Amino acid sequence: MYQLLCGTWSPPVSPDLFENVRLELRRGCVIVAVLAALRSEQYGYTLRKALSEQGMDIDEGTLYPLLRRLESQGLLSSEWREEDKRNKRFYRLSADGRQVLKQLLVEWEAIDSALRGILKENRRGSARSVSGSG
Amino acid sequence: MEVLDRYLEAVSAWLPRDQRADIVAELADDLRSELDERQRDLGRPLEDGEVVALLKRRGHPMTVAEAYLPSRHLIGPAMLPAYRRTVAIVLGVLLALAVVGYAIFSGPARGAVPALSSVWIWIWLAGGAALAYVGLFTVIFSLVEWHHRRAQATGAWDPRDPEGLLGTDPETAARRSARAYAVVEVASDLLVLYVWLGVHSVAMPTVGLVLTPAWYALHWPVAAYLAASIGVNLADALRPSLSRRHLLAHLGVNAFALVLTAWLLLAAPWVKVVGPGLDVAKAATVVRWLNVGGLVTLLFIGVFYLTRVVQLALRAFDAPQGQGRAPLAAGQ
Numbered sequence: 001m002y003q004l005l006c007g008t009w010s011p012p013v014s015p016d017l018f019e020n021v022r023l024e025l026r027r028g029c030v031i032v033a034v035l036a037a038l039r040s041e042q043y044g045y046t047l048r049k050a051l052s053e054q055g056m057d058i059d060e061g062t063l064y065p066l067l068r069r070l071e072s073q074g075l076l077s078s079e080w081r082e083e084d085k086r087n088k089r090f091y092r093l094s095a096d097g098r099q100v101l102k103q104l105l106v107e108w109e110a111i112d113s114a115l116r117g118i119l120k121e122n123r124r125g126s127a128r129s130v131s132g133s134g
Numbered sequence: 135m136e137v138l139d140r141y142l143e144a145v146s147a148w149l150p151r152d153q154r155a156d157i158v159a160e161l162a163d164d165l166r167s168e169l170d171e172r173q174r175d176l177g178r179p180l181e182d183g184e185v186v187a188l189l190k191r192r193g194h195p196m197t198v199a200e201a202y203l204p205s206r207h208l209i210g211p212a213m214l215p216a217y218r219r220t221v222a223i224v225l226g227v228l229l230a231l232a233v234v235g236y237a238i239f240s241g242p243a244r245g246a247v248p249a250l251s252s253v254w255i256w257i258w259l260a261g262g263a264a265l266a267y268v269g270l271f272t273v274i275f276s277l278v279e280w281h282h283r284r285a286q287a288t289g290a291w292d293p294r295d296p297e298g299l300l301g302t303d304p305e306t307a308a309r310r311s312a313r314a315y316a317v318v319e320v321a322s323d324l325l326v327l328y329v330w331l332g333v334h335s336v337a338m339p340t341v342g343l344v345l346t347p348a349w350y351a352l353h354w355p356v357a358a359y360l361a362a363s364i365g366v367n368l369a370d371a372l373r374p375s376l377s378r379r380h381l382l383a384h385l386g387v388n389a390f391a392l393v394l395t396a397w398l399l400l401a402a403p404w405v406k407v408v409g410p411g412l413d414v415a416k417a418a419t420v421v422r423w424l425n426v427g428g429l430v431t432l433l434f435i436g437v438f439y440l441t442r443v444v445q446l447a448l449r450a451f452d453a454p455q456g457q458g459r460a461p462l463a464a465g466q
Contacts, residue, residue, distance in 0.1 A: 043163070044160060044163070044164050045163070045164050045167040045168065048164075060161075060164055060192065061192070061193060061197070061198060061201045062201070064157075064160060064161065064164070064201075064202070065201045065202045068157075068202065080159075086163060086166065086167075087159065087163065088163050089159075089160050089163070
């Protein structure tokens with residue numbers, strides 16, 4: 001009620017809108033996560049489980065086409081092998097993939113530090129405006 | 135596992151032939167791994183309903199296959215609103231024509247052409263024309279889309295060329311408008327030509343309204359006019375211009391149309407009733423009104439072409455020589 005009276009209240013963001021923005025934010029991160037996870041060889045199902053256990057859920061409809069695309073770009077290599085009496089396709093980071101992952105991690109660090117800086121600035125700004133208005 | 139095999143088969147049907155086996159084998163392994171794990175967790179074999187629920191969560195086979203395919207479309211998001219607007223206008227005009235036609239031939243002119251008094255024939259005619267026009271505009275819009283995509287892919291566009299960027303300044307808008315007008319002219323002329331060339335092959339009714347011989351004498355001249363109009367407008371669609379050569383070409387085509395209109399005006403009447411067993415008085419009334427309608431229409435068309443011929447003659451007189459790229463006014 002206080003927020004409503006003081007004009008600081010805003011209606012809740014629709015879940016669909018948040019979901020769309022969240023997916024956009026995750027899109028690039030998923031590639032980095034997949035490349036990083038494939039520094040050791042894995043097949044699709046175990047890769048999905050491993051990523052999920054680390055808090056990076058990727059549905060199959062995204063993961064498998066992504067793996068194929070990364071392989072066609074030369075960032076991954078794969079081979080079919082039998083395991084547990086079933087044929088499985090094992091993926092592994094290629095030499096090019098290792099190079100690209102290294103560059104992506106540098107980029108990731110830069111984005112992370114830039115974002116932290118921006119968020120810190122914003123916090124200082126809003127703290128100043130609160131103390132100014134008081 | 136019958137349900138799973140059927141599902142995989144359905145997915146494979148949507149995949150490109152050369153990647154089908156590879157993708158389906160990987161998908162099958164992933165699904166079986168998930169089913170095995172679920173069985174291990176539950177300590178019992180899965181029931182059919184549980185397998186179905188898992189497959190439904192994965193998505194419809196077409197959706198699953200789509201994720202593996204490159205994103206392709208005939209008409210992209212930028213062109214789609216204009217395409218929808220065009221199709222809506224075309225369908226609206228055809229619907230209005232069909233309603234008016236049906237109202238005339240099932241009301242005042244009932245019995246003049248018996249077949250046209252049925253609502254089904256108008257649905258059939260309007261439906262056929264709608265399919266032809268929508269198909270034609272789909273081809274035109276997808277060609278424009280393809281052209282822009284190719285320009286983007288090959289870098290064959292120039293930020294200094296406002297037309298290539300679809301700019302909104304008056305000169306660019308006028309040029310674009312002229313191009314759109316020319317494209318519509320080519321499309322409608324092609325359709326009219328297609329119908330016109332088929333007129334001779336259509337068996338005329340032995341009872342009811344028929345066209346008089348004047349129309350048959352004009353068969354090839356009108357076909358020649360349409361072919362010339364298609365040629366001139368095609369040139370405009372590719373390179374809108376106000377050069378004297380372009381204007382003289384338009385002038386020639388419009389003057390030819392004016393002559394044909396005058397010829398047709400002098401050849402009245404344009405329809406007659408044939409066949410025995412018709413109510414003579416009623417048929418005479420229908421023919422009289424149709425010919426009056428024809429006279430008004432032809433006079434209107436004649437005035438339209440006369441105005442254009444005068445306008446084009448004046449512009450051609452003032453226009454620069456050669457292949458100038460001055461913009462055409464909208465509607466030119």
